[in-house]
Amino acid sequence: MYRIILVDDESMSRKSLDKILTSAHSQYQIVGEAANGAEALELIRLQQPHLIITDISMPIMDGIELIQRLRQDGYDGEIIILSGYGEFEYAQAALRHGVVDYLLKPLKEELVVELVGRLFARFANTRQKAMVKNQLLAPVISAAERISTALWAANAPVLSQETENLLKLLAHQELSYEERRTLLENAASLIQNQLGDRLLISPWEIPYDEPGYTTLESSFRDWLERKLAETRDKRNWGRRSATQQAMDYIKQHFSDSELSLEKVLEPLDISTTYFYHLLMEETGMSYIAYLTNVRMEHAKALLTDTSLKTYEVGQRCGYPDYSHFTKRFKRMIGLSPSEYRKRMQQ
Structure with a gap:
């Protein structure tokens, strides 16, 4: 009203x-x-x-x-x-x-109606933009969290995909350049804050002198690429062979719904406590969080295959209980498996 x-x-x-x-x-x-x-x-x-x-x-x-x-x-x-x-x-x-x-x-009635009508139209347009922006906040925050996870894990393919998903989300909305820039700034700040306690990385320097969303996108991508290089360098990525072997095992056996940490560590002869510490340092995630992340990335890929039912995708990713799979997927991706499939088909 x-x-x-x-x-x-x-x-x-x-x-x-x-x-x-x-x-x-x-x-x-x-x-x-x-x-x-x-x-x-x-x-x-x-x-x-x-x-x-x-x-x-x-x-x-x-x-x-x-x-x-x-x-x-x-x-x-x-x-x-x-x-x-x-x-x-x-x-x-x-x-x-x-x-x-x-x-x-x-x-004069017609002058009153015309003037107030113009003001109302401007108000309605402003309110609509505010609603669109508010509706985007949650997906932007979720995307920034996934980018942070991929960055901490030094997972370049996932980092690239999540970055493009975020940029596409902002590019396809009826927002001004300033509004897109603000949302992207929010995402960058969140990424910076999430990694700040673990990595002293430099903040994103926004190119204010060259307005335009394409320039903004390029700058954001470049910043994340530099952060990826810094992450690999500061965390001595790849030098902890035991952790890498465990992560490889998880990636090969994620479809096993009974995949326990004990089963993963059995051939490595290290304690669960020590591995948990190494995995947190290496990826910033617990065992369950890392396994879930691997499963969800495969689920996203499988959902592009329309010959598979969504419950079959869940089964192939280690979730025989479809309801559990749907809840996990929506909590992490922000969309249900069916909604994600429709979005990818657009």
Whole structure:
């Protein structure tokens, strides 16, 4: 709803505006009326309207003082003023305080409807963009977490795939360059924070001097590639053969629904506690988290094969219980297996 407050010491004027607006659009909601600025001030603080339509000349507190007080209070909504033909100087003063427009009395219905309609359209567009952006926050956070996991594991193929998924997610939305940049900044900050305690890696330096989403994408990819190289270097990647052998075994036997850590370590002759410590250092994940990650990556690949039922994909990835597979997949990927398959087919 588009919340509106009417302020005018003439009750007939308020009634006329109320009738014009509520008849013009079902989304217009008159949430309050006041006969002067002092009454309006408390009402506005309580209702927080999107639009205020106020007369200039009123007793106790006129429209100019009301507007000044509202701006001092931090109200940043739209304000339209009503003025008579002899009050043009007052109207000019009001315009200097961020008033969006003014209407002359006696009011003409078509002008009222046209002006408020323009403001409502702008409000609706802004709200729609905000909704899209808010809806993207969770998928962006989830993608950033998966990128962090792949980066910590120095898994270049997964890192590349997850990076492209994130960039595609942002590129296909009706967002401005600035909004995409902000979301990508959020993702980079999350990646930085998640790895900050384990790796002292440099933050992403955004190329503000060359606006354009393609440039932004390239810069983000380059940053992650540098982070991958830093990760490999700082963690002496590949020098812990026991861990690598265990990880290879998991990748070869992930479809075994009974694959236990003890079974993985049996040929390596190392304790579970020691291996757990090595695996956490090597990948940043526990055994269960690493096994789940391997299974989900294979599940994603298998879901592109439409000849397989989704429950068959689960079975091939070590989840004979389809419900358990679906819950695991959605928790990690953000979509159910069926939803992911549809997304990949688009």
